[in-house]
Amino acid sequence: MSRVDVALGERSYAIDIAAGTLDRAGDLLRPFAKRGRFAIVTDASVAAAQLPRLVASLDAAGIGHDAIVLPAGEATKSWAHLETLTDRLLELEIERSDNIIALGGGVIGDLTGFAASILKRGCGFVQVPTTLLSQVDSSVGGKTAINSRAGKNLIGSFHQPAYVLIDPTTLDTLPAREVRAGYAEVVKYGLIDDAGFFGWCEANGAALLAGDAAAREYAIERSVAAKAAIVADDERETSGRRALLNLGHTFGHALEAETGFSDRLLHGEGVAAGMALAFAFSARQGLCPAEDAARVAAHLTAAGLPASLKAAGVDAPGAALVAHMMHDKKMAGGRLPFLLARGIGQTFLAKDVDLAEVAAFLDEVR
Known part of the structure; x- marks a missing residue:
């Protein structure tokens, strides 16, 4: 497995890259399951293609999980879906010490990261990017945002993930x-x-x-x-x-x-x-x-x-x-x-x- 470190002092984190890591994500993500449970945010397309692999690995590691499945597409980076997501995370009683999993492409990563940055004034999240664009760019660096009528990514914050896990085999199911x-x-x-x-x-x-x-x-x-x-x-x-x-x-x-x-x-x-x-x-x-x-x-x-x-x-x-x-x-x-x-x-x-x-x-x- 290849590892790249993002050196940001107390906000530093690792990026691990290897084929098949999604199938052993439970072991790799265990240190970030502070209370033995994750909320997973994904979209309908990724839920069909990749969520079962993540769920199986979490189950094997004895880590609980709840999945929040949103519509696929750029339109999901919106106020309406941000509200839906934060309401659901609050229903799941997410705490500030918890990490939310963003499983998907740039839309899910951006939206989840922004929700994590504002929920209870800031909780953690980990990126599990499933598209090439998110694996090489948007999952790294802490830029999170939603779109508005005025333009793209105009409402957001800098909020670094706690960890990034990249499995290139997720690209095999992409159009x-x-x-x-x-x-x-x-x-x-x-x-x-x-x-x-x-x-x-x-x-x-x-x-x-x-x-x-x-x-x-x-x-x-x-x-x-x-x-x-x-x-x-x-x-x-x-x-x-x-x-x-x-x-x-x-x-x-x-x-x-x-x-x-x-x-x-x-x-x-x-x-x-x-x-x-x-x-x-x-x-x-x-x-x-x-x-x-x-x-x-x-x-x-x-x-x-x-x-x-x-x-x-x-x-x-x-x-x-x-x-x-x-x-x-x-x-x-x-x-x-x-x-x-x-x-x-x-x-x-x-x-x-x-x-x-x-x-x-x-x-x-x-």
């Missing part, structure tokens, strides 16, 4: 589209500051998407280690380094908003298109070689991910997409920082981007 969407976040780590890893993605991405177990486990471990290092250095995004993890997200969230935060465009698909747009805009600004922008778009397209507005199914004017960006939580002093690039593996935070130029660029590539 291919979900795996591709998660792969966008793997590519992101290469584009941020590791050109060598992007090269690995170009060489091995097809195998990973086809189900190669070794490629998947390597990509997960490499991605998690990269994120853990950034989070340990800048937990609350105060120095600017953690902002690098948002590569593609400013454009991507605008595309998600335009498509109604629905299955028309999955989060990872929005990030993929957003990263391609960030590189294309960087090239247009003379910051990045056009060849690098083309290389990024080509790899994302080869992976079956959208790398343009058209491929993302978006035909909105630039001004409309920029209007969505104005609700971005990173807005400060009336200006919106953008993640741009000087080349593959050379992402940087630009705080002087003219939104009118962004709108004009989006109209140009529309």
Whole structure:
């Protein structure tokens, strides 16, 4: 089993990665069952595919459990489902010393983490991510949130998990589209500051998407280690380094908003298109070689991910997409920082981007 540590002082925690860990989760999670019982939060799709494995391992370890099954989909990250979840957790008499299990993808992890952060002014939770996107990104780092009418992840808190348990075999039951969407976040780590890893993605991405177990486990471990290092250095995004993890997200969230935060465009698909747009805009600004922008778009397209507005199914004017960006939580002093690039593996935070130029660029590539 591979272990990655997130070094945050008294809030430090371990991330364990290995095939089959869900089937022995009872033994691995025992130290976090403070009163010999867990509340498990999951969604209907994961409940059918993975909950029986977790329940069997908890039963074998003599750990009690209650499952709360929510609807699957981005719409579950809402005030209504947050209320449903917290009410149910209170009915189960969850205490501040307890840990709640988040079993699922990014939606369940974000929602459960946020509920844990506010329930009785804060209780614990452990992440058991079941999608590639959540395994390489959202389960690590403590960002929790729900969506609002104004935009994505605008209501939330920083609340670190007590432990993260990753079993890559959960990916075997996912639709291919979900795996591709998660792969966008793997590519992101290469584009941020590791050109060598992007090269690995170009060489091995097809195998990973086809189900190669070794490629998947390597990509997960490499991605998690990269994120853990950034989070340990800048937990609350105060120095600017953690902002690098948002590569593609400013454009991507605008595309998600335009498509109604629905299955028309999955989060990872929005990030993929957003990263391609960030590189294309960087090239247009003379910051990045056009060849690098083309290389990024080509790899994302080869992976079956959208790398343009058209491929993302978006035909909105630039001004409309920029209007969505104005609700971005990173807005400060009336200006919106953008993640741009000087080349593959050379992402940087630009705080002087003219939104009118962004709108004009989006109209140009529309």
